[in-house]
Amino acid sequence: QSALTQPASVSGSPGQSITISCTGTSSDVGSYNLVSWYQQHPGKAPKLMIYEGTKRPSGVSNRFSGSKSGNTASLTISGLQAEDEADYYCCSYAGSRPYVFGTGTKVTVL
Amino acid sequence: EVQLVESGGGLVQPGRSLRLSCVASGFTFDDYAMHWVRQAPGKGLEWVSGISWNSGNIGYADSVKGRFTISRDNAKNSLYLQMKSLRAEDTALYFCAKDLSGGDYVWDGMDVWGQGATVTVSS
Numbered sequence: 001q002s003a004l005t006q007p008a009s010v011s012g013s014p015g016q017s018i019t020i021s022c023t024g025t026s027s028d029v030g031s032y033n034l035v036s037w038y039q040q041h042p043g044k045a046p047k048l049m050i051y052e053g054t055k056r057p058s059g060v061s062n063r064f065s066g067s068k069s070g071n072t073a074s075l076t077i078s079g080l081q082a083e084d085e086a087d088y089y090c091c092s093y094a095g096s097r098p099y100v101f102g103t104g105t106k107v108t109v110l
Numbered sequence: 111e112v113q114l115v116e117s118g119g120g121l122v123q124p125g126r127s128l129r130l131s132c133v134a135s136g137f138t139f140d141d142y143a144m145h146w147v148r149q150a151p152g153k154g155l156e157w158v159s160g161i162s163w164n165s166g167n168i169g170y171a172d173s174v175k176g177r178f179t180i181s182r183d184n185a186k187n188s189l190y191l192q193m194k195s196l197r198a199e200d201t202a203l204y205f206c207a208k209d210l211s212g213g214d215y216v217w218d219g220m221d222v223w224g225q226g227a228t229v230t231v232s233s
Contacts (some may be wrong), residue, residue, distance in 0.1 A: 003154070036219035038155070045226065046147075046155065051210060051219030089155050093217050098169040099145075104154035 004029065004090055004102035011108040017078040020105045022090030023071060028100060030071040034093035037066060037075045041086045049088075050075060077107070085109045112136035112222050114206045119227030122196055130227050132189040132206030137222070140184035143167070143213025145220055146191045148202035148229075158204070159191065162213035169217075174200075196231045203228050 005023040012018040022029065022037075029035055035053045038046035048057050050066035053073060063078045073092070077084055090102035118130040130146070146158040159170045159180040168180060179192040189206055204227050207220035 032216070034216060034218060038220075040155075045205060045223040046207075046220075047223070048219050048221045051221070057219075057221055087154075091155075091157070091219070099157045099160060099171075099217050101147075101155045101157055 002100070004092060004100055006088075006090060006102040006105045008103070009106045009108065011110055012077075012080045013110045014080055014082065016080050017076060018080060018107065020075045020077075020088055020090075020107070022073040022075070022092075022102045024073070024092055024094075024100075025071055028071075028092040028094035028097070029068065029073050031095065032093045033068070035066070035068060035073040036091045037064075037073075038089045038091065039084075039086045040089065046089065080109055082109050112208075114208065114222055114224035116204065116206050116224045116227035119204065119229045121230045121232065123233050124197060124231055126196055127192070127194045128196060128229060129193070130191040130204055130206075130229070132224060134187045134189070134208070137208070139187040140164075141212060143209035143211060143217060144182060144189045145207045145209060145217070146180060146189075147205045147207055147220070147223075148200075149205070149226075150199075150202040153202075156202075160209070160213060160217050161189070164212075164214075167213055167215065193229070196229075198231050201229060201231045 037050040145160040206224040208222035210218040
């Protein structure tokens, strides 16, 4: 089960927008609208930020948004804040495989 | 308060077995699929196994298939992971997580997570 591909790191200044990509295949990201995104601060459990590609759970800031094009899903953080500095993981339902995480992206707020 | 609490982790020798438990509270446990996700020290998240609300749909990562068994007891609001033939590469923090859906056909996002149970496989 190959992991979905994410950039190792992304950085931005406070107030800027950044986008994290998550590249899969036609067997996972491309086939299902079931991509979720998680934020994980050091020593903490992951937190669900986006599910079903574009939906935000209650309580998650609207600065976080998700999208998908073909086999690539994306997470955009707008109005970057210091508290957004964390690791981010995408995850996709993958049919017979059946569930796969991305490689993870470290977001740094400059 | 919605909560998941894992237990059963520890130090175990290679080749031995260990059983993790996860007790849920604050939500209707038997409405939702559940998962085990692990994170090796300094590494990323890896999905391990998932089980639907009624245990009718079960899946495993290739890395644990044939060695790990997931199960649940809805009467006890509990999720389990029986791990056999443990290897050094199974050393990780194991999280229990709740799915957004019942998991009959697909897995959705995981919206509630425990704090994890540490499993160390070493001689």
